[in-house]
Amino acid sequence: MADANAAVVLVTASLVLLGLLAGLSLPWALLPVAVVAFIFVLARSLKARDESALQNACVLVLGDLGRSPRMQYHALSLSRHGYNVTLIGFLGTKPHQDVLEDDRIDIVPISELKGIRVGPKIFRYASKVVLQAVQLLYVLLKMEDQAYILMQNPPGLPGIAVAWLASRLCGAQFVIDWHNYGYSIMALTLGEKHLIVKVAKWYEKFFGRVSDYNLCVTNAMRHDLQKNWNIRATTLYDKPPSIFRETPLKLQHELFYRLASVYPQFRACVNVYFCKMSLFPPTEDEDFSVLLKALEGFVEEERNLPSLLCVITGKGPLKDHYKKIIDSKDFKHVQICTPWLEAEDYPVLLGSADLGVCLHTSSSGLDLPMKVVDMFGCCLPVCAIDFQCLDELVKHEENGLIFKDSSELSLQLKMLFSDFPNEQGKLSLFRQNLRENGQQRWDENWDHNVLPLLKEHCD
Numbered sequence: 001m002a003d004a005n006a007a008v009v010l011v012t013a014s015l016v017l018l019g020l021l022a023g024l025s026l027p028w029a030l031l032p033v034a035v036v037a038f039i040f041v042l043a044r045s046l047k048a049r050d051e052s053a054l055q056n057a058c059v060l061v062l063g064d065l066g067r068s069p070r071m072q073y074h075a076l077s078l079s080r081h082g083y084n085v086t087l088i089g090f091l092g093t094k095p096h097q098d099v100l101e102d103d104r105i106d107i108v109p110i111s112e113l114k115g116i117r118v119g120p121k122i123f124r125y126a127s128k129v130v131l132q133a134v135q136l137l138y139v140l141l142k143m144e145d146q147a148y149i150l151m152q153n154p155p156g157l158p159g160i161a162v163a164w165l166a167s168r169l170c171g172a173q174f175v176i177d178w179h180n181y182g183y184s185i186m187a188l189t190l191g192e193k194h195l196i197v198k199v200a201k202w203y204e205k206f207f208g209r210v211s212d213y214n215l216c217v218t219n220a221m222r223h224d225l226q227k228n229w230n231i232r233a234t235t236l237y238d239k240p241p242s243i244f245r246e247t248p249l250k251l252q253h254e255l256f257y258r259l260a261s262v263y264p265q266f267r268a269c270v271n272v273y274f275c276k277m278s279l280f281p282p283t284e285d286e287d288f289s290v291l292l293k294a295l296e297g298f299v300e301e302e303r304n305l306p307s308l309l310c311v312i313t314g315k316g317p318l319k320d321h322y323k324k325i326i327d328s329k330d331f332k333h334v335q336i337c338t339p340w341l342e343a344e345d346y347p348v349l350l351g352s353a354d355l356g357v358c359l360h361t362s363s364s365g366l367d368l369p370m371k372v373v374d375m376f377g378c379c380l381p382v383c384a385i386d387f388q389c390l391d392e393l394v395k396h397e398e399n400g401l402i403f404k405d406s407s408e409l410s411l412q413l414k415m416l417f418s419d420f421p422n423e424q425g426k427l428s429l430f431r432q433n434l435r436e437n438g439q440q441r442w443d444e445n446w447d448h449n450v451l452p453l454l455k456e457h458c459d
Contacts, residue, residue, distance in 0.1 A: 054147045057083040058140070058172070061152040062132070062159045065107065066093025066343065069370065070179070070238060071152050077446040078150075079104040081454075086143055096343045110139055122196065133158035140166035148454070150175040153208075154182030157200055160207040167212075175453075176208060178216040178225065178233060184363040205229045213453050220389035221366040234453065237392075238370045239445040240377025247351030247378070255348050265309055265337040288322045290359055290385065290406045292329065297410030299332045305417050307333040310357075311349065313341055351378040354427060355416060356400075357409075358384040368393045376439060381430035383412050399434050 059075045061068045065087065072095055075085045079102050087099070091109040099105055113135060115128030136159060140149070149172045151163045160176065167174035183201035190197050208214070208225075214233035216222050225231040247255075260266040291310075298305070326336050341349060350356070353375075360369035365388035372382050372393055382400035384390060396402045401416075403409040419425045 055083055056086070056144055056146045057148040057150065058086045058088060058143060058146045059150050060140075060159065060163055061089040062110075062136075062155045063089060063152070064092035065089035066091075066095050068152065069096070070177070071150075072096055072099050073241060073442050073446070074150060074177070074450075075099060075105050076102065076241075077443065077450070080443070081451065083147075086146070088139060094343065108139060108143075110135060125196065129158050133162050136162045137166060141169065143170075145170050146172040148173045148175055150177060152177050152179060153204070154180055154185055156182045156204055156207075160204070160211075164207060164210055173212040174210075175213045175215065176211045177236070178208075178214060178221060180217075180221075180362070180367045181364045188363050215450065217367050218389050218392050220392065221364075224364075224366055234449055236449045237445060238368065238373040239440050239442040240374050241442045244347045244374050244377030245351055245379075247348050251348055252352040255345060255352065259339060263337050263339050265335045287359060287361075288325075290409060291357060292325065293406035294409035294413060295331055295334055297407065298413045299334055305333070305414065306420050308335070308417070310334065310336045311353070312336065312338045313346065313349070347374065347378065350375055350380055353378075353380055354420070355413075356380045356382040358382055361385060361387045362389075365389060376434055377441075379431050379434040381416075381427055381434070383409060383416075385409075399430055399437075 057078045059071050059078070061071045065072065068089060071087070071089070075087045076098060078085050083104065085102075085105045086108055087095075087105055088108045088110060090112050091107070094100075095107065099107070113128060113131045115124055115126075115131055117124060140163065146167075149163050149167045151159055151174075153160060153176050156176075164174050166172070181201075182204055183197050186197045186200055187194070208229060208231050211231075214225065214231055215236045216225060216233040217236065217238060219235050222233045222235045225233050256266045295308075295310070298308075323338055326338070329336075356372065356375035358369050358372050358375075360371070362368075368389065369384070372384060375382050376393075376399060382394060384394045384400060384402055386402045386404050390402065394400050394402055401412050403412055416425070416427050420427065422428065
């Protein structure tokens with residue numbers, strides 16, 4: 001119980017610190033002490049650890065499960081190897097059907113608590129964190145014993161500290177899957193010098209060190225974690241599952257026919273060549289104006305170019321803003337559609353496209369766009385905006401093109417579509433390279449990188 005006692009002290013100290021930063025008086029700031037102590041007393045009275053826990057695993061994300069594909073893939077991989085999986089997160093978007101139909105995966109929803117809605121902003125944020133921590137700890141301690149608690153970061157506040165505490169109390173191995181740094185995302189809107197950003201960075205670094213295992217999405221992030229935070233991690237690249245593949249013509253027509261009943265832009269889709277991209281992320285790390293400016297340059301070209309249908313999928317806080325801008329544009333020979341797709345339709349649409357465009361730049365410069373991984377799974381060439389470590393995924397002039405600004409993207413669009421369709425053109429060459437490379441799929445990648453960690457613990 002020594003680890004558990006230390007865990008209680010550390011988590012409680014963090015919650016008290018948040019309270020003091022929010023301007024609470026010491027008695028109110030000490031309230032989390034009473035809450036955590038009470039839960040800890042209850043936890044000590046729990047039954048002895050069940051040996052069946054060795055086949056239980058918890059996958060946790062403090063976000064929308066339906067928009068967390070990597071964590072859904074983790075759950076499916078654990079299930080495939082005989083684990084009973086508890087998948088915890090917000091139920092906003094419907095998870096993939098494979099997850100819903102898996103008898104070994106039990107989805108446990110948690111609420112996205114808002115906290116107190118009056119008072120200074122930092123006070124409201126601190127109250128949200130404390131309430132979320134109490135809810136999450138209750139849910140985790142209520143579960144059956146687990147062999148592993150695997151958590152996505154970001155978001156990690158308060159999840160990392162709470163999940164670690166729960167893992168110490170129930171004897172589970174705590175695994176963090178680093179997708180990015182949470183503090184770097186906060187800095188996009190608050191600035192690097194903001195107090196909340198500084199606290200978040202300290203918190204992420206401190207509690208990141210106490211995990212049992214760490215996964216990350218790029219080698220660049222693995223080196224950064226080791227160099228700056230002394231955290232050893234295993235690189236687990238995002239890889240597409242088998243559902244991402246080139247779409248047969250019949251399935252393309254069936255999808256377009258269904259979409260055309262809601263989105264009229266798809267009515268001419270059978271005869272129109274179109275470029276596909278995904279936008280509207282949850283953070284402000286993609287500048288959609290880059291594409292709009294590139295399209296303005298594209299339509300000004302006097303050469304004979306095909307008509308384009310740009311399909312922009314996804315949802316996020318910037319969607320309404322950019323939709324108003326799109327509606328105000330009148331592009332010649334270019335239509336823009338912003339449909340919301342079911343999880344099962346998304347890979348079919350990607351597999352039907354001729355070009356993918358990615359505007360992801362990364363708040364830390366250390367993560368890679370999962371949308372490009374999905375596109376490559378469908379053998380779909382990509383034009384992607386340049387940023388640090390992008391070359392770990394996109395190979396310029398091999399599987400796509402890398403651009404720095406809207407002018408360069410406009411030139412690339414003109415070049416790629418000037419001789420379209422052409423079996424000898426660059427689009428066809430890039431697609432053929434993707435086919436011949438036979439890239440690794442998620443299952444094989446997971447078995448090679450994650451499964452050995454689980455076996456190491458069992459041994």
